[in-house]
Amino acid sequence: MTISEKIARGGFADPVFAAQTVFRAVMDAMARPGAVHGVSTDVRPPSPLNATAAAVALTLADADTPLWLGAELARSDAVRGWLSFHTAVPFAEFISHAGFAIVANPANVQPLSGFALGTQEYPDRSTTIIMQVETLTSGAPMTLSGPGIKGSRTIAPHPMPGHFKTQWRDINGHYPRGVDLVLASENAIACLPRTTRIGEREV
Amino acid sequence: MYVAVKGGETAIRNAHRLLANRRRGDPSVPSLTLEQIAEQLALACDRVMSEGSVYDRDLAALAIKQARGDLIEAIFLLRAYRTTLPRFGYSEPVDTAAMQVERRISATYKDLPGGQMLGPTFDYTHRLLDPALAGDEEVEAPESHESDETPVVRVSDILAREGLIENDGVSESEEIGDLTRTPMEFPMNRDTRLQALSRGDEGFLLALGYSTQRGYARSHPFAGEIRIGEVDVEFDVPELGFTVTLGRIRVTECQMVNQFQGSSKAPPQFTRGYGLVFGQSERKAMAMALCDRALRATELGEDIVAAAQDEEFVISHSDNVQATGFVEHLKLPHYVDFQAELDLVRRMRAEHAARRDSDSDSDSAMPEAAE
Amino acid sequence: MTIHTDDGLATYNFAYLDEQTKRMIRRAILKGIAIPGYQVPFASREMPMPYGWGTGGVQVTAAVIGPDDVLKVIDQGADDTTNAVSIRNFFAKVAEVETTTDTATASIIQTRHRIPEEKLKEGQILVYQVPIPEPLRFLEPRETETRKMHALSEYGLMHVKLYEDIAKNGHIATTYAYPVKVEGRYVMDPSPTPKFDNPKMHMSDALQLFGAGREKRIYAIPPHTDVVSLDFEDYPFEVQTFVEPCALCAAHGVYLDEVILDDKGGRMFVCSDTDHCEKRREGGHRGHLAGDARETAQ
Known part of the structure; x- marks a missing residue:
């Protein structure tokens, strides 16, 4: 397949209903942080973009949302071309301008506080970071609490950014400014909005 | 058994059936055609296009017919249609200097290049009802002359050549704002503000403009120029590398020339207030220009002392579709909230009565004690 | 689609x-x-x-x-x-x-x-x-x-x-x-x-x-x-309470609408939540006006 063939293929077969289904999964996941929501999608993006992260991008990103790609994705012309063909997103030059970011390997991601955190007046003008993970359940467990969580909830994503808990506590400290994470494995998502707190003790 | 008001669906259906019947009126009277509305109620169509933000005379005529002549309702119909239209892109700014002018007057010069052209105006008609119009008397053909195709120079350009008036202004950002696509935010840039004014309610802007003349933020306006005519709408197609003309639209433009004292840094210059609306609507364009000038108070370092200068106040309340919706929503049931208020007022009245009774008990006890 | x-x-x-x-x-x-x-x-x-x-x-x-x-x-x-x-x-x-x-x-x-x-x-x-x-x-x-x-x-x-x-x-x-x-x-x-x-x-x-x-x-x-x-220590938040139960389904602790029955001060209080009220009545709950109203209607 040529690059342009790769680029034109693999979008939603039925954009209206596919986007609605994926959105509901993201919305439910954002409303219930840490809960794992299965996403089955017919999207076939070029590697290393995974299908779930791609489906979330097709659902939410468009010409109005500057997108920033982590190094592994930014290097791939096929990935850039595919996202730009299917969503018309402009690519953000700086991470602090990104409405969305997609990161193929969270272990290498820039410090989270470098993304757009919004302002005190407009905390919504902040980056939603889509992080591709290998697993949501068999990494190191984290105990979550906060809005959307009855008591506490455990999630075990892998890989995650270095010193993630410290970074996240720092993000918590900026509230209402902050970033929101969508963790995307091959077939499921879980979200960590800025309100979610990660417990000291691992279960 | 008591049944709470049921049958909302039937009620709505029947109400709409009655509405359709009333809209049509006496069936022995011929139905209006859209051509008749577009041709003979042209200024109503212009207002509906302008405040409905869609330049389509036939749809405006249809909306007016459907709305039984209620223009705000017609504007609403057109707006609700507009919102479903796909957006292909943004046209180039229209060049009003290149306008094919049908009316052009300036109050600031006795005569000027291009001349004063009265055009189709109500001005200087004596407002006497004309019984002849009750019939269908033939109308004289208008006087006409060959257009020499020379663009009519704009008065603001004449003043600008001498540096007597401020520049046309440059957009604060590269992209022109669009309040139908991005949430409104205050303070606003002038481009978005002008868009809001152009869509704004004619009556509201008229009253505000009038208030500035009466001293609520006086701006010493002169009608530098009012021109009505047709302009090309051009669209830049990057793939083609040139612009294509999509068509011609009729617009009314008003440039107010307003007084402004210079500062130590800048020599005195006149300032501008600008109005531009679809179709022929001089009143709206002039009112818009007055409001635009008043709303530039902050930019020009003027004190904000009157309603017309208050951007949040003016722009938040200028849209008649929003205003009519919210005012009229008061007719929707509010009985749940009213019940909550009833309960509180009853309770407070009971407490008040209890206090009064205990007060009067002690009052009636007083004289005895005094004795 | x-x-x-x-x-x-x-x-x-x-x-x-x-x-x-x-x-x-x-x-x-x-x-x-x-x-x-x-x-x-x-x-x-x-x-x-x-x-x-x-x-x-x-x-x-x-x-x-x-x-x-x-x-x-x-x-x-x-x-x-x-x-x-x-x-x-x-x-x-x-x-x-x-x-x-x-x-x-x-x-x-x-x-x-x-x-x-x-x-x-x-x-x-x-x-x-x-x-x-x-x-x-x-x-x-x-x-x-x-x-x-x-x-x-x-x-x-x-x-x-x-x-x-x-x-x-x-x-x-x-x-x-x-x-x-x-x-x-x-x-x-x-x-x-x-x-x-x-x-x-x-x-x-x-x-x-x-x-x-x-x-x-x-x-x-x-x-x-x-x-x-929002409230104050000395004025804690409290909700409205209704003295009477719903006249149709006898529910307590629900929000009621006041329905005016005549111009002589006659009124009844009924559930504002119509679905809730209907379900209770289907379940056999009867308010004090449920029967009377039926007779009136007949």
Whole structure:
């Protein structure tokens, strides 16, 4: 397949209903942080973009949302071309301008506080970071609490950014400014909005 | 058994059936055609296009017919249609200097290049009802002359050549704002503000403009120029590398020339207030220009002392579709909230009565004690 | 998918809104959920119903709804009020979804002025129609000012207002649209629901979404979120109580509407939540006027 063939293929077969289904999964996941929501999608993006992260991008990103790609994705012309063909997103030059970011390997991601955190007046003008993970359940467990969580909830994503808990506590400290994470494995998502707190003790 | 008001669906259906019947009126009277509305109620169509933000005379005529002549309702119909239209892109700014002018007057010069052209105006008609119009008397053909195709120079350009008036202004950002696509935010840039004014309610802007003349933020306006005519709408197609003309639209433009004292840094210059609306609507364009000038108070370092200068106040309340919706929503049931208020007022009245009774008990006890 | 009208003239996208608009609204909803109680500005569209009549709620529902959803629409707690009927018909037409009056079966409930009596469940979505989303608006009309107050968490003005009520009337004179604080951060307008319904928002199992179309704001409360009605130690928040039970289903502890029966002061109190009332009556609960009313009707 040529690059342009790769680029034109693999979008939603039925954009209206596919986007609605994926959105509901993201919305439910954002409303219930840490809960794992299965996403089955017919999207076939070029590697290393995974299908779930791609489906979330097709659902939410468009010409109005500057997108920033982590190094592994930014290097791939096929990935850039595919996202730009299917969503018309402009690519953000700086991470602090990104409405969305997609990161193929969270272990290498820039410090989270470098993304757009919004302002005190407009905390919504902040980056939603889509992080591709290998697993949501068999990494190191984290105990979550906060809005959307009855008591506490455990999630075990892998890989995650270095010193993630410290970074996240720092993000918590900026509230209402902050970033929101969508963790995307091959077939499921879980979200960590800025309100979610990660417990000291691992279960 | 008591049944709470049921049958909302039937009620709505029947109400709409009655509405359709009333809209049509006496069936022995011929139905209006859209051509008749577009041709003979042209200024109503212009207002509906302008405040409905869609330049389509036939749809405006249809909306007016459907709305039984209620223009705000017609504007609403057109707006609700507009919102479903796909957006292909943004046209180039229209060049009003290149306008094919049908009316052009300036109050600031006795005569000027291009001349004063009265055009189709109500001005200087004596407002006497004309019984002849009750019939269908033939109308004289208008006087006409060959257009020499020379663009009519704009008065603001004449003043600008001498540096007597401020520049046309440059957009604060590269992209022109669009309040139908991005949430409104205050303070606003002038481009978005002008868009809001152009869509704004004619009556509201008229009253505000009038208030500035009466001293609520006086701006010493002169009608530098009012021109009505047709302009090309051009669209830049990057793939083609040139612009294509999509068509011609009729617009009314008003440039107010307003007084402004210079500062130590800048020599005195006149300032501008600008109005531009679809179709022929001089009143709206002039009112818009007055409001635009008043709303530039902050930019020009003027004190904000009157309603017309208050951007949040003016722009938040200028849209008649929003205003009519919210005012009229008061007719929707509010009985749940009213019940909550009833309960509180009853309770407070009971407490008040209890206090009064205990007060009067002690009052009636007083004289005895005094004795 | 597009929906065609019978005459084949106009076509609409599924759920009326175009996909770009849905994306914009969906993004706003996600940020709303991530920042509970914060009002996210959105580019509200003109809808085919008037501003002030539920355009915000309708846009939120349209952005969320899918073909498998079951929709319930209430106004004043009732499924059969004309505006509720109108909005329900709108979605039945443009999204071809199943509609219901049963609170328990609905996956999305759009409401104006009430929260259903029946406890909402995990997975349900309650969409509120909001006229004025800014709780501080009546104290400070300027958006530029209220935005600063929210930014700085500066809510003293609201407490002063409530306290002035007490000084003047002996009560907090706010009976509906009673302000709440969400997760200890944002003061939020719950929409003009009676304060009777405020406690239902606290730690709800359902997701609560708020849409203000004319004012162009969306906000949200995720499930299991702390929602506290503002009050004072010496004047704790309390809800309305009704002396009589519902005249039809004998329910206590529900919100009642006063129905005027004649011009001689005759009146009855009945459930504002029509679905709740009907279900209780089906379950054999009889209020003191249920039988009499039948005789009168016959």
